[in-house]
Amino acid sequence: xxxxxxxxxxxxxxxxxxxxxxxxxxxxxxxxxxxxxxxxxxxxxxxxxxxxxxxxxxxxxxxxxxxxxxxxxxxxxxxxxxxxxxxxxxxxxxxxxxxxxxxxxxxxxxxxxxxxxxxxxxxxxxxxxxxxxxxxxxxxxxxxxxxxxxxxxxxxxxxxxxxxxxxxxxxxxxxxxxxxxxxxxxxxxxxxxxxxxxxxxxxxxxxxxxxxxxxxxxxxxxxxxxxxxxxxxxxxxxxxxxxxxxxxxxxxxxxxxxxxxxxxx
Numbered sequence: 490x491x492x493x494x495x496x497x498x499x500x501x502x503x504x505x506x507x508x509x510x511x512x513x514x515x516x517x518x519x520x521x522x523x524x525x526x527x528x529x530x531x532x533x534x535x536x537x538x539x540x541x542x543x544x545x546x547x548x549x550x551x552x553x554x555x556x557x558x559x560x561x562x563x564x565x566x567x568x569x570x571x572x573x574x575x576x577x578x579x580x581x582x583x584x585x586x587x588x589x590x591x592x593x594x595x596x597x598x599x600x601x602x603x604x605x606x607x608x609x610x611x612x613x614x615x616x617x618x619x620x621x622x623x624x625x626x627x628x629x630x631x632x633x634x635x636x637x638x639x640x641x642x643x644x645x646x647x648x649x650x651x652x653x654x655x656x657x658x659x660x661x662x663x664x665x666x667x668x669x670x671x672x673x674x675x676x677x678x679x680x681x682x683x684x685x686x687x688x689x690x691x692x693x694x695x696x697x698x699x700x701x702x703x704x705x706x707x708x709x710x711x712x713x714x715x716x717x718x719x720x721x722x723x724x725x726x727x728x729x730x731x732x733x734x735x736x737x738x739x740x741x742x743x744x745x746x747x748x749x750x751x752x753x754x
């Protein structure tokens with residue numbers, strides 16, 4: 490298995506949830522960490538916790554909705570660390586609204602963050618990996634990137650796009666010794682629903698019942714770290730909700746009956 494000690498690992502969305510749990514798990518592996526999100530105060534707290542386990546951890550503000558700023562961000566990180574061994578694209582935004590009640594601006598903003606921001610950052614980091622002749626790109630998608638789900642039209646679309654893009658990228662990069670891992674979590678107990686947007690773009694500010702009863706982010710992070718070490722191509726992370734992925738794949742008629750009756754929250 491791949492050793493992560495002293496590997497330079499950049500985690501986006503590292504100020505809370507899965508990203509924060511990943512930062513701590515990778516710090517315990519002795520990795521050199523670059524932590525990014527839009528919240529500097531929270532990032533500093535995560536950094537402080539990580540430095541109990543690793544000797545290097547820096548923070549870098551990052552807003553994926555502002556793709557024009559990413560060139561400068563990547564340049565700044567590379568000047569400080571010289572390269573990235575593993576990029577973990579974890580940041581994103583979810584949705585809680587019916588398509589008929591969701592403005593097009595919200596649809597576009599979700600795609601900007603979850604898809605265009607992610608691929609822009611990846612394309613900026615990729616040349617450094619190609620020059621080095623090695624690297625690993627990890628993207629945190631969702632099980633709703635495997636099937637559609639009510640109240641998640643734009644979110645699900647963005648994750649379907651991520652799935653297609655990074656599956657294609659993996660095939661393209663095989664000869665370049667750069668690995669790609671796609672992680673599709675189900676329900677994880679994070680603030681993703683609290684921070685989700687409604688149809689007019691305002692925060693949802695509610696903890697979904699499913700989210701509240703989901704897998705702990707520390708458990709999720711542990712599974713992701715194991716997948717990185719094993720250089721897995723595609724993993725599902727969650728509990729009983731993962732059955733929907735297989736129902737959609739092998740019993741599509743049953744999926745179509747279930748999905749209209751399943752609670753979307």
